[in-house]
Amino acid sequence: MAAQSTDAKIIAAFSDLALKYGYQGTTTKKIAETAGVNESTIFRHFKDKRTILERIINDYLDDVDQVGQNFQHSGDIVTDLQRVADIYNEFVQHHKVVFLVGVRESYQFPEVGKALQKLPVRFVSLVKNNFTKMQAEGEIRADIDTDSEAANFVLMNFGNAVFTFSYQTAKMAIPMTSFKSENVQAFAAHLKTH
Amino acid sequence: MAAQSTDAKIIAAFSDLALKYGYQGTTTKKIAETAGVNESTIFRHFKDKRTILERIINDYLDDVDQVGQNFQHSGDIVTDLQRVADIYNEFVQHHKVVFLVGVRESYQFPEVGKALQKLPVRFVSLVKNNFTKMQAEGEIRADIDTDSEAANFVLMNFGNAVFTFSYQTAKMAIPMTSFKSENVQAFAAHLKTH
DNA sequence: TATGCATGCAAGTGCTTGCTTGCATAATAT
DNA sequence: ATATTATGCAAGCAAGCACTTGCATGCATA
Structure with a gap:
C-alpha cells in the first residue's frame, strides 16, 4: 500500500x-x-470542514462534463443501453460522496445540488442522441417518443442508484449484473424494431 | 381554519x-x-425529539399495508399504470416526511429504512399481479418478464419521486401530469399486445 | 550541525443542541 | 369556588460541535 x-x-x-x-x-x-x-x-x-467537501466536489466537477464522452456506439440497442447503465453506475460509484450528499443534504449545499443536476442532463442527452441515431439506422422503432424514453431510462438508473445506496444493508438492492441483464435488457427490447 | x-x-x-x-x-x-x-x-x-418522528412513522405504518388495496383494474394497461403512478405519488406526498427522512437519513433511523422498504415491495407485487392478469386477458404481451417490468416501473416512479423532491427548486422536476401522460404512457404502450 | 516544516498533544473557546426545572398565569372542569 | 390542567417564561445544564492555540518533537533538507 x-x-x-x-x-x-x-x-x-x-x-x-x-x-x-x-x-x-x-x-x-x-x-x-x-x-x-x-x-x-x-x-x-x-480551512474548515466544508472545504473538505468542496475538494471532493471539485473532483466531481472535473469529471462530470466529460462523462460518457468516449461512449462507443455499438449499433445494438441492448448492448448500448447496458453500456450506458454501466457508465452511469461507475460514475455514481466513483463520485458517491457527491451523489449521496447531493441527494440527502442538498438543502444545505445548494452548490452540490446544482452540480448534481448536470448528471441527468448529460445522460438524457447522451441517451437521446443515441436513440435518434438508432432510429435513423432502423435499429429501434421510429414511432417512440425519444424524450420520454430517455427520461424513463435515466429515472430508472437514478432510482436504482438511490435504492441501492439506501437499502444495501437490507439485501434488497438489485446487483448490477442482474440490473443490466434483466432490467436494462427488458427496457431496451421494447425499443427494438420488430 | x-x-x-x-x-x-x-x-x-x-x-x-x-x-x-x-x-x-x-x-x-x-x-x-x-x-x-x-x-x-x-x-x-x-418525550423527546425522536418521539415526534415516531408518531409520524406510526401514521405511515398504519397506511402502508393498505396502499393500493382498493386499486381498480380497468383492463387498459395505460390507464392502469397511470392510476398506479397516481396512487404511488399520492402516497409518497402524503407521507413525504417518512419518505424523505428514510431516503436521506435512514443510517440514523434503521426503523424508518425498514418501514420504507415495504413500499417498493407492495408496489412491485401490485403491478406484477396486474401484469399477470392482463397477460391472461391478452391486453399485454405474453413474452415479457413481468418481474423485470414491474421492478422497472417502480424504480421509475421511485426515481421520479426522489428527483422531484431533490430538484423541485430547480424547475427540473417533471410535473405529475406530464409524467403520467408522457412517461408512464410510453412505458405502458410497450407492453401492449400488438 | 542548524533550520524549517509537519505533526502530535493537551487545553481551551464559544456556540448550539436537546432537554429540564421552578414558578406564574390563565383557562377548564368539578 | 376549588382543583386541575395546559401553557409561557426565564434560566440553566451537560454534552457535543467546529475550530484555535502554544508548545514539544521528530524529520528532512541545506
Whole structure:
C-alpha cells in the first residue's frame, strides 16, 4: 500500500464517514480518528470542514462534463443501453460522496445540488442522441417518443442508484449484473424494431 | 381554519422543517418558533425529539399495508399504470416526511429504512399481479418478464419521486401530469399486445 | 550541525443542541 | 369556588460541535 499523503488520508476518512453518517453526522473528531491523524492537523490542511467537501466536489466537477464522452456506439440497442447503465453506475460509484450528499443534504449545499443536476442532463442527452441515431439506422422503432424514453431510462438508473445506496444493508438492492441483464435488457427490447 | 391542537401544531411544524432541513437540521427551538409554542411545551407533549418522528412513522405504518388495496383494474394497461403512478405519488406526498427522512437519513433511523422498504415491495407485487392478469386477458404481451417490468416501473416512479423532491427548486422536476401522460404512457404502450 | 516544516498533544473557546426545572398565569372542569 | 390542567417564561445544564492555540518533537533538507 502506497504511503498516503495526509490530505488523502483525511479525504478518504471523510468520504467513508459521509457515506455512512452523512455530512452533518461526520464530525471532525471522527475524521481524525478514522484517518489516524490529530484533529488539529485537519485544520492545518483544510480551512474548515466544508472545504473538505468542496475538494471532493471539485473532483466531481472535473469529471462530470466529460462523462460518457468516449461512449462507443455499438449499433445494438441492448448492448448500448447496458453500456450506458454501466457508465452511469461507475460514475455514481466513483463520485458517491457527491451523489449521496447531493441527494440527502442538498438543502444545505445548494452548490452540490446544482452540480448534481448536470448528471441527468448529460445522460438524457447522451441517451437521446443515441436513440435518434438508432432510429435513423432502423435499429429501434421510429414511432417512440425519444424524450420520454430517455427520461424513463435515466429515472430508472437514478432510482436504482438511490435504492441501492439506501437499502444495501437490507439485501434488497438489485446487483448490477442482474440490473443490466434483466432490467436494462427488458427496457431496451421494447425499443427494438420488430 | 380549525383550531389545531398543540400536538398537531408541533407535528406540522416538525414536518415542515424536516422537509426543508432534514431531521438533524430541525432543532427543537425552530420547531417551537414555527409552531408558535414554547420550546418546553414540546417536551411536555413528546418525550423527546425522536418521539415526534415516531408518531409520524406510526401514521405511515398504519397506511402502508393498505396502499393500493382498493386499486381498480380497468383492463387498459395505460390507464392502469397511470392510476398506479397516481396512487404511488399520492402516497409518497402524503407521507413525504417518512419518505424523505428514510431516503436521506435512514443510517440514523434503521426503523424508518425498514418501514420504507415495504413500499417498493407492495408496489412491485401490485403491478406484477396486474401484469399477470392482463397477460391472461391478452391486453399485454405474453413474452415479457413481468418481474423485470414491474421492478422497472417502480424504480421509475421511485426515481421520479426522489428527483422531484431533490430538484423541485430547480424547475427540473417533471410535473405529475406530464409524467403520467408522457412517461408512464410510453412505458405502458410497450407492453401492449400488438 | 542548524533550520524549517509537519505533526502530535493537551487545553481551551464559544456556540448550539436537546432537554429540564421552578414558578406564574390563565383557562377548564368539578 | 376549588382543583386541575395546559401553557409561557426565564434560566440553566451537560454534552457535543467546529475550530484555535502554544508548545514539544521528530524529520528532512541545506
